[in-house]
Amino acid sequence: MDVEKKHFTCVTCPIGCEIDVELKDGEVVSMEGTKCKKGQEFVSQELDEPMRILTTTIPIKGAKWAMLPVRTDKPIPKRLLFRAVEELTDIERRAPVKMSDVIVRDIAGTGVNIVATRSMNREKKGKFV
């Protein structure tokens, strides 16, 4: 099987090493450009399953603002980001909400929860904002 070449920019720290990897049958045969061990770990995670934190918003009723910011409480596979956003399409909350309240459990089958990233009080009716 041919040698496959891949390029990564490590985002573990601000240096941002540009890493060139050669793969044969899915196995790493060479890695160049890493300045530390964390870069190697980053590349193997990226090759195995790139993980990302998702941050987005959902509508909230009865609060000062229209949208409530939320996040995954752990990284989820990058390939599931859009599926997670889609699962949130019809989710809506009513104020009050506290920071870290769980909004959705087990998003996109990842076992990871969607949590609120701020508190929002219930606003009294008829108040101009």
Next chain:
Amino acid sequence: MEADVTVIGSGPAGLTAALSAHESGAKEVLLLEREEELGGILKQCIHNGFGLEQFKEDYTGPEYAERLIKEIEKTNVRRLLNTMVIDLTPDRAITAVNPEKGIFQIESKSVVLAMGCRERARGSIGIPGTRPAGIYTAGVAQRFVNIDGYLPGKEIVILGSGDIGMIMARRLTLEGARVKGVYEIMNYPGGLKRNIVQCLNDFDIPLHLSHTVTEIRGKERLEGVVVSRVDKKMQPIGGSEEFIACDTLLLSVGLIPENELSKGAGIELSPITKGPTTTETMETAVAGVFSCGNVSTVFDLVDYVAQTGMTAGRNAARFATGDWKKEKPSVEVIPGENVRVLFPQRYSFQDDLILFIRSAKPIERPLSIDISPLEMHIKKLYARPNEMIRVKVPRDKLKDITESIEVNITER
């Protein structure tokens, strides 16, 4: 109204400064916020990456703000919301306005400026063409999406590769818009590398360096933009024009400190940082007026903003409580070779000197940051204008300086 320390603005700089002033012994600390809640721009920065250094946590903007606000709420720091400062005099008299009090005066022993910065807009970069709807700064689009719940458009072009622009490229993609590309006039990116990877590469959004928008088309609503390649002098190259259909153009073309109050108070501004000239204590040229965060110079990381806020708050408290004496006049801190931005601009022999440096060009090889007349050479593997370098010079090394301090970046 009277106060020991008055902090203007409650973003990360102001919140940290108010807390630090309180912890440093100022009895009456007053925190003034123009909007109806504390937190400033953090409220709309829903992405993570905040507080990695300060709290060793990977917070989102709202989480970072809420943590600081909870700490403020445990203190007797007096918060005035919906309160806009309209004037500051050189003797620290503040005129403010809010719905309860109308126009009122505050006499404060010291003042901390923490008003942050503003986005450069279309007028600052002079793009020719029509004036249709659909052209926003990246931060305005961020507010629409993250707080108000409006999508600004469906087919997006982003001019400028600043961090907010790249973060909005990801955000709009997740919300179902199509981001056709990010165009940057410089031959290197404006924002942090991690944002290029996580916001652009992850979503296959192309970044075109050495390109700019040379024409805007559309009558009522934006119909498209013409982009052109630019030469080394950043002039568009004839014949390289390409039309890109889009309904929205986001501008992420830089931030400038908010200087209206500073100018009114007669505070000297730095032509390099565009904010007040300050010493390592964050004191401006007007005694007892301190400045921190992005109103001083535009920082890359909230951790840096918070660090300057902490310093400003601590020293404002010292000034207010009478624990403030200057033994000798301050000296200038001068940017030398390969240094574009250097902060602070003066050293007053009271504290360690923490320098924030931006290189004039990307240098991707080993280099040394030389601080003269000290024999101090700090080795680095690279320097990039989009990544501020922070260097600490201990106070005891600086005590014999008589003239000025110069910072140079030399390639090794």
